[in-house]
Amino acid sequence: MKDNPTVVWLEDVRIEDVPSVGGKGASLGEMISAEIPVPRGFAVTAQAFRRFLDETGIASQLFATLRVNVDDAKELEAVAASAKKLVLKTKMPQHMRSDIVSAYNELAKREGGEPLVAVRSSATAEDMPEASFAGQQETFLNVRGANDVVVAVQKCWASLYGARAIFYRVKQGFEHESVNISAVVQKMVNADRSGVMFTCNPTTGAPEAIIEGSWGLGEAIVSGSVSPDTYLIDRKTRQIKANVASKTIMVVKDQKTGATITKDVPADLQNKRVLSDAELYTILDLGELIEEHYDSPQDIEWAIEKGAVYIVQSRPVTTIRKRDAAKQTSTAGEPEKLLEGLGASPGQASGEVKIIRSVDELDRVLDGDILVTAMTSPDMVPAMQRAAAIVTDEGGLTSHAAIVSRELGVPAVVGTKEATKKLTDGMLITVDGERGLIFSGRLERAEAAAPAAGMVTVSAAKPITATEVKVNVSIAQATERAVATGADGVGLLRVEHMILGMGKHPHWYIEHNEKDAFINELEKGIRTVVAAFFPRPVWVRTMDAPTDEFRQMEGGEDEPIEPNPMLGWRGIRRDLREVDVFKMQLQTFKNLIDDGYTNIGIMLPLVQHQDEVQAAKEKIAEIGIDFEKVDVGIMIEIPASALIIEDLIAEGIDFVSFGTNDLTQYTLAVDRNNENVAALYNEQHPAVLKLIDYVIQCCNRAGVVTSICGQAGSNPKMAEKLVRMGISSISSNIDAVERVREAVARTEMRIILEASRDLTNED
Numbered sequence: 211m212k213d214n215p216t217v218v219w220l221e222d223v224r225i226e227d228v229p230s231v232g233g234k235g236a237s238l239g240e241m242i243s244a245e246i247p248v249p250r251g252f253a254v255t256a257q258a259f260r261r262f263l264d265e266t267g268i269a270s271q272l273f274a275t276l277r278v279n280v281d282d283a284k285e286l287e288a289v290a291a292s293a294k295k296l297v298l299k300t301k302m303p304q305h306m307r308s309d310i311v312s313a314y315n316e317l318a319k320r321e322g323g324e325p326l327v328a329v330r331s332s333a334t335a336e337d338m339p340e341a342s343f344a345g346q347q348e349t350f351l352n353v354r355g356a357n358d359v360v361v362a363v364q365k366c367w368a369s370l371y372g373a374r375a376i377f378y379r380v381k382q383g384f385e386h387e388s389v390n391i392s393a394v395v396q397k398m399v400n401a402d403r404s405g406v407m408f409t410c411n412p413t414t415g416a417p418e419a420i421i422e423g424s425w426g427l428g429e430a431i432v433s434g435s436v437s438p439d440t441y442l443i444d445r446k447t448r449q450i451k452a453n454v455a456s457k458t459i460m461v462v463k464d465q466k467t468g469a470t471i472t473k474d475v476p477a478d479l480q481n482k483r484v485l486s487d488a489e490l491y492t493i494l495d496l497g498e499l500i501e502e503h504y505d506s507p508q509d510i511e512w513a514i515e516k517g518a519v520y521i522v523q524s525r526p527v528t529t530i531r532k533r534d535a536a537k538q539t540s541t542a543g544e545p546e547k548l549l550e551g552l553g554a555s556p557g558q559a560s561g562e563v564k565i566i567r568s569v570d571e572l573d574r575v576l577d578g579d580i581l582v583t584a585m586t587s588p589d590m591v592p593a594m595q596r597a598a599a600i601v602t603d604e605g606g607l608t609s610h611a612a613i614v615s616r617e618l619g620v621p622a623v624v625g626t627k628e629a630t631k632k633l634t635d636g637m638l639i640t641v642d643g644e645r646g647l648i649f650s651g652r653l654e655r656a657e658a659a660a661p662a663a664g665m666v667t668v669s670a671a672k673p674i675t676a677t678e679v680k681v682n683v684s685i686a687q688a689t690e691r692a693v694a695t696g697a698d699g700v701g702l703l704r705v706e707h708m709i710l711g712m713g714k715h716p717h718w719y720i721e722h723n724e725k726d727a728f729i730n731e732l733e734k735g736i737r738t739v740v741a742a743f744f745p746r747p748v749w750v751r752t753m754d755a756p757t758d759e760f761r762q763m764e765g766g767e768d769e770p771i772e773p774n775p776m777l778g779w780r781g782i783r784r785d786l787r788e789v790d791v792f793k794m795q796l797q798t799f800k801n802l803i804d805d806g807y808t809n810i811g812i813m814l815p816l817v818q819h820q821d822e823v824q825a826a827k828e829k830i831a832e833i834g835i836d837f838e839k840v841d842v843g844i845m846i847e848i849p850a851s852a853l854i855i856e857d858l859i860a861e862g863i864d865f866v867s868f869g870t871n872d873l874t875q876y877t878l879a880v881d882r883n884n885e886n887v888a889a890l891y892n893e894q895h896p897a898v899l900k901l902i903d904y905v906i907q908c909c910n911r912a913g914v915v916t917s918i919c920g921q922a923g924s925n926p927k928m929a930e931k932l933v934r935m936g937i938s939s940i941s942s943n944i945d946a947v948e949r950v951r952e953a954v955a956r957t958e959m960r961i962i963l964e965a966s967r968d969l970t971n972e973d
């Protein structure tokens with residue numbers, strides 16, 4: 211490049227020219243050199259801008275004007291207005307003007323006609339070429355004719371002195387004198403479709419491309435005013451997952467005035483896919499070329515005009531959240547508390563809100579997003595795994611959202627009542643799953659308040675406790691985290707989460723002669739857990755899902771509509787009437803026991819009367835399960851079963867486990883999932899404790915093992931009470947195992963200490 215020219219052609223620009231043409235111009239030049247289809251054009255250099263200030267003699271006046279107290283908004287606005295006016299009003303030296311005019315005329319010759327161009331600002335700091343001033347200076351679209359281009363260039367220059375830009379530089383410690391501006395003049399792509407692409411997953415770095423696309427010019431997506439289609443492409447298999455959004459508005463060029471306007475998307479295009487597979491692959495191929503050229507993952511803007519794909523911009527992926535930060539200017543400053551709910555899974559995370567109103571929309575949840583929904587369901591688990599945090603309108607601490615989030619180690623706040631109304635798609639929020647709070651914007655992690663998301667801590671020296679400390683598992687995906695707790699076994703494996711996660715109702719399998727498929731699928735899930743814990747015991751509980759959850763599954767249409775599903779057809783009472791479904795589960799257990807997994811215990815849910823135990827044991831025997839090889843136990847979830855515990859023991863059971871989630875709701879007449887009565891829900895209510903204590907004493911006398919697998923077993927205070935009552939084991943959530951183990955150890959030592967003191971006193 212010749213020394214200090216006014217104008218340079220983009221094809222002659224390379225990355226080392228950042229000081230002359232800014233990051234944007236240099237990257238366009240690099241892409242052209244790599245034969246990427248970039249709209250052609252030229253850049254008016256940063257040096258040309260400096261020459262303008264010097265040759266016209268306005269530099270000293272300009273920089274003197276800029277000495278302002280930027281915290282005084284009025285003064286800042288006034289200074290910005292007069293500085294901009296000075297730059298705009300000052301006549302551009304003739305030689306510079308004619309260089310720009312000739313360049314435009316040359317572009318017109320190359321492209322044919324008088325092309326519409328975009329004139330984009332690209333600011334650059336002299337001593338810090340990598341400094342980013344993105345979004346602070348202006349861009350002018352659809353400019354036509356040499357004179358208008360000159361005016362637009364001068365407007366770009368003036369935008370260097372906008373109030374926001376001045377404020378930013380002062381706060382970041384940049385001297386105004388050391389920041390220059392280049393203007394990139396580039397043929398306009400009159401896009402009928404446009405969007406962005408990440409060549410790799412920006413959060414995890416996984417080789418999957420994410421392409422967003424919508425109708426019209428790219429402004430709608432970049433500004434966040436439209437929900438675009440989202441396409442995920444696995445770069446290894448080239449498999450595409452398309453999530454087609456409802457696109458209601460688009461930015462286009464007005465045919466008459468040439469101005470860019472926002473208009474409604476025609477009805478027939480609103481729900482139509484923006485990109486075909488072939489177009490996605492073309493865009494992906496270009497992205498891969500750019501990535502290869504720069505040797506780093508890229509964040510790219512693309513546009514399609516009459517079938518031709520153009521790359522409009524590319525920059526390295528730093529993090530996906532850069533775009534969010536730009537969108538979030540309105541909530542900068544003090545974090546605002548937006549919502550409150552129940553802290554259901556500890557940890558704090560920030561991300562973009564994705565409101566999910568139906569399971570068809572789940573693909574919209576990308577890695578690092580915040581999944582916001584009325585209530586989660588088992589088919590949402592993969593999206594819950596991708597989410598940085600989960601927020602629900604409904605539910606309590608034992609709802610699906612709460613249980614699964616804890617197992618996945620994803621922070622969650624449930625029962626906010628109005629998250630899906632108050633939050634909006636694309637909003638950046640911070641979720642504190644410990645305190646149950648939602649804030650606007652991104653909050654730094656408060657060290658004491660919230661542990662890092664997903665953290666499972668195990669002390670260097672795990673205390674040995676006489677009372678076993680186990681862990682609850684509901685989904686096979688949680689197995690690794692569950693094993694990492696060092697727990698003494700699994701005190702509850704909820705098979706209904708696995709079954710509901712299959713997507714098809716157990717009846718569907720029976721009606722379609724696919725019982726084996728059901729058994730195989732369930733066996734796979736259970737095997738993961740029993741194998742990982744072998745030889746430590748895993749108590750697998752037979753199915754216990756209410757009818758309202760089953761109804762949502764394929765084949766679940768015939769589920770009865772019950773006035774109160776919590777008191778209805780669920781648990782062992784249902785399995786004993788739907789013997790086929792019960793037997794499919796028992797067959798699954800038998801297959802695993804036959805494979806040598808003798809660490810399985812079979813646990814019956816919602817037992818109300820000894821007849822149920824007797825009938826269930828008959829079925830277990832009929833299927834050929836040897837009672838020598840397997841323990842059989844029951845859940846104590848109904849006050850009735852606690853009160854008749856001796857009759858239940860007489861039926862021959864090896865263990866009981868307190869389901870305090872249900873025991874509390876049935877003892878206190880408080881719906882466990884109803885946030886309106888959540889304040890009355892107290893697992894340590896004296897009545898609940900009395901029932902538990904009674905059962906423990908009876909079981910201890912009879913040599914029946916006792917345990918707890920309700921949420922209360924994750925509370926160290928409750929653990930202390932249970933140890934004192936003489937419980938055999940406690941099963942907690944993954945995130946609570948360590949603190950419960952400590953509470954158990956401490957309590958056991960205290961009991962010994964107290965006993966020795968009593969002895970001493972007697973002496």
Ligand code: PEP
Pocket residue numbers: 608702704754847868869870871872873919920921
């Ligand atoms: C309980 O009721 O405490 C329990 C563990 O069972 P679930 O939460 O699955 O009803």
Ligand code: MG
Pocket residue numbers: 815847869871872
């Ligand atoms: Mg229960």
